[in-house]
Amino acid sequence: MKSHKETWQIVFAIIVAVTLGLLLWFIGDVRNLYRSGNLRPTRGFRSHAHIQPEPANIESWMTFAYINYIFGLPANYLSSSLHIQDSRYPNLEISQYAKTADLDSTVFLSDVRNSVAHYSTSTPQ
Numbered sequence: 001m002k003s004h005k006e007t008w009q010i011v012f013a014i015i016v017a018v019t020l021g022l023l024l025w026f027i028g029d030v031r032n033l034y035r036s037g038n039l040r041p042t043r044g045f046r047s048h049a050h051i052q053p054e055p056a057n058i059e060s061w062m063t064f065a066y067i068n069y070i071f072g073l074p075a076n077y078l079s080s081s082l083h084i085q086d087s088r089y090p091n092l093e094i095s096q097y098a099k100t101a102d103l104d105s106t107v108f109l110s111d112v113r114n115s116v117a118h119y120s121t122s123t124p125q
Contacts, residue, residue, distance in 0.1 A: 063090060067094075071120065
């Protein structure tokens, strides 16, 4: 029968072997990504900084504060253009407001998107 020490040595050896196997697998995957051109470490973190957000991508889970930030809107633009009187604005989800105000959530989401799109087209970039 094996001693307690031998059992732990075997467990440790198994853990080391699995860790080395995973490390080698990871290195192989990174090399494959690099060779295929899907990994370009020279791009830097700001590679997608030129992409502008689209009003069509606004979702009902987003808060008005988040939308204001992402689209660079003035703090009260949406509250005035959509006639929002809720005291929780802008820290309020679109779906929450639509439910509280007894509005059709799909129609209201469309109104939010249109309002943001209108601001984007009416201001110089």
